[in-house]
Amino acid sequence: MVTSIIRRLFQALFVVLAMTVIVFIGVSVIGNPVDILINPDANQVERARVIAHYGLDEPLWKQYFIFLRGLAQGDFGDSFVYGRPALGLILERLPATLELAIAALGIAIVVGLPLGLYAGLYPSRISSRTIMTGSILGFSLPTFWVGLMLIMIFSVELGWLPTNGRGPTLEFLGGQWSFLTSDGLRHLLLPALNLALFKTSLILRLTRAGVQEVLPQDYIKFARAKGLRERRVIAVHVLKNLMIPVVTIVGLEFGSLIAFSVVTESIFAWPGMGKLIIDSINLLDRPVIVAYLMIMVLLFVVLNFVIDICYTILDPRVRLDSKA
Amino acid sequence: MTTPLLSVSNLVTEFGGEKGASGLKAVNDVSFKVERGRVLGLVGESGSGKSVTGFSVMRLLERPGRIASGQIIFDGVDLARLSNEEMRQIRGKRIAMVFQDPMMTLNPVLTIETQMVEAVRAHDQVSKTIARQRARDALGLVGIPSPEERLSSYPHQFSGGMRQRVVIAIALLHKPELIIADEPTTALDVTIQSQIISEFQKLTEESDTAVIWITHDLAIVSRLADDIAVMYAGRLVESGPVSSVLTDPKHPYTAGLIASVPSRNRRGVPLRQIPGMTPAITMLPKGCSFRTRCDRATDECLVVPPLFPQQERFVRCFHPVMKAMT
Structure with a gap:
């Protein structure tokens, strides 16, 4: 190890x-x-x-x-535009993007996993078919359009939620976070939903496919033959096998959420890293672009490593010690 | 004669078709009995419905499979009429099952301990420690060395034979009255096969457990079973005590099966085959399903023959073989 x-x-x-x-x-x-x-x-x-x-x-x-x-020496150079260290500039924006990504992924898992499980266990029910059809919409509707529609409906028409910005923030662990204030949470909700829609569909479909792959296996039949309650068969025998592909995708998608939340951040004027990088590219602010890309590389390397460690926990047949 | 432990009568298991419409009959009008402590060999080719029969008794049919009609009386209770929860309480506790491929039967991502402890606790409300002790003892009983350490292993750390021993240990955890063994040795090496069979025989004899041994291997049946039931295309074609059926088969299919097993007594003689192939269940011939492959078939066989009683045996044939084949 x-x-x-x-x-x-x-x-x-x-x-x-x-x-x-x-x-x-x-x-x-x-x-x-x-x-x-x-x-x-x-x-x-x-x-x-x-x-x-x-x-x-x-x-x-x-x-x-x-x-x-x-x-x-940990120095990416100073931003041409702001005249400040590029790294600091990015890290300042990190909490905004991070909380958006975590909120979106959280929604995607909490909604996608149970719905996928349901659709996989009862594939012929009308409700399952509705879920699957809905997930096709989630897959194919463009993010920017959904974002605009969300703003139209919930902000403009209904006036329930703010259209843009982060709202009031609170200091925590050296960063400014929106989710710590109730108004900040209201600001976070729409962009998070917008970003979560695609990921929810992805996790949902992946879970359903996994369930349908695991269910006909002999070990599920044998678990039932042992007289286990259906709840345990699903929650332990099916779910643990299912988690292997899901964890991989969730890990990688988390990286891509952080790296590519540009569209959503632009629409909701969310002052995260995505917006910073777009502005920097427009102004050819080299040090910021380089620093941003380096941080993303690092993020994906770390995520992959974490996924591999999760693998060894989930699947005993995978061992890191064996020749990679 | 005492009442049998399990008495299956006129069982029909269909795939597809519901509410009046009939689906494909994978098991068609099958009846047999198993007495306590006896071993029934359920024999047939692939697709003959023998495994589906086993899963029907366990009520573990996968959709769209379902028991369309018939009774499965186990110790006075019709299993086909039980609620799912009542059936769950019987599964693993009073009727256990051993599957064909030990590589596939155990969940690869859970330790043996988890899989055994959950099996104990599914039926007995005992602490994890006690359940663990029972699991360990069960492993020891089926001849797994150092069971204490092996409990924390994962299935892939066992060989095929050892895995099947684990599966048998799980099946025996609750001292079931009936074990349904679905080709439990087919996926194993011949040497391991023979060990497992002896082990199985010993353990079931000690506890007076009844066994339905599903197999296509007549050699195993002749060695292990007391009674035999031969299935062909979803129907039972012949049943009776092993000794008399194997030495004096009445149904042409049974006779053909026996003749196609290599034997030392027929050295030098070309091995006989049954001509043709098992018909697909979707296109069974009218009348006797074996008709098209049978050299004794006549126009009479266009009607499905009933099961004719012959002494202590049953034969589903209008023209039973009269003499033993040699």
Whole structure:
């Protein structure tokens, strides 16, 4: 176990390093930030001064090594736009995105898992068919449209919930969180629902498919032949086998929720990382883009590792010690 | 004669078809009896309905399978009429089941301990510690070395034979009156097969447990069973004491089955086969289902023959074989 964790850490280090190269080169080719940053009226001397100030006069490889040196010290460089450390800028926005993602995933699990279980156990019931049809809608309706509709219905027509922003926040663990205030929660509800819709459908369909795969297995029949109550057969024998694919997807989807909640954050003007990264790309704010992408890489590496550990807990046939 | 422990009469199990409409009859008008402490060998080819018969008795049919008619009297109670909860209390407690493939029977993600303790506690309200002790003792009984440590193992850490021993241990936990064994040795090596059979025989004899041994292997039946019931295409074609049926088969199908088993007495003679194939249940021939493969068939066979009593036996044939085949 310990050796495999150490091996994993090294693998992660290489992934991160490889990503720095790709990200750095990729960001360099999408455009020259100087054109946006500098007042078009500025003269040549002024231009040269600003370019030198951001270190953009060096060749790319040298810029890369300067960046690596900074990275080793935990410094992603200062944002061109805000003039503050890029990392701090992102971490400031992290709680907003994090609470949105967790709320959305929570809704998706709480709704998707039981409904999927029901639809899998009683596939021929009309209610199950309704659930499955609904999940197709959840899959195929575009997020931005659903977001707009939610705002239309619940904010504009009914006036129940606010249209945008985070509402009042409270300090907790060094970040600002909306879910700690009741008004903040009201602000959180619509974007979380919007983001959860697709994930709910996904978990629902995955759960149903899992149930239908596990139910005909001999070990379920044998569990019944032992005289176990139906509740135990479902809650222990079916559910534990079912959790293996579900945990994988939930883990990966959590990563993608954090990384790609851009659309929802834009529609609800939710000041999270997604909005920051879109603004930064528009302004070619290189250090912020690079820092953001690095954090996402790290997030996925960590998530994958956590999923693997969950696997060994759920499925005894998987052992980390065996050759990966 | 005492009243039998299990008496199945005119059992029909259908797949599909409901509310008046009839579905496919996987088990068609099957009747047999099992006395306490006796072993019934239920024999037939794949698709003959023998496993479905076993699952019907356990009431573990998967949808759309259902018992359409008939009685399953177990110790004076008709199992077909019991509520689900009443049936649950019998399952595992008074009637246990052993499945064909031990690789598939145990849940791969739960420890043996979990799977045994839950089986104990499904019927007896005892503490986990006591349930664990009973599980350990049961493992010891079926010949699993160091049962204490093995309890915390997972199924994949056992070999096939050991797994089947675990399954048998689970089946024996509540000292059931009847065990339905659905080809429990088919998936095992021949050497292991023979060990498991001896073990099984010993344990059921000691506790006077009745057994329905479902198999296609006549050799096992001849060694293990007291009575035999032969099924073909969902119907019982012949039944009676093993010794007389195997030495003097009356139904042409039974005779054909026996003739197709290699024997030392027929060395050098080409092995006989039954011509043709088992008909699919969706397109059974009219009348006797075996008619199309039978060299004794006549126009009379266009009607389904009844079960003719012959001394202590039953044969479903208008033209039973008269002499023993050699």
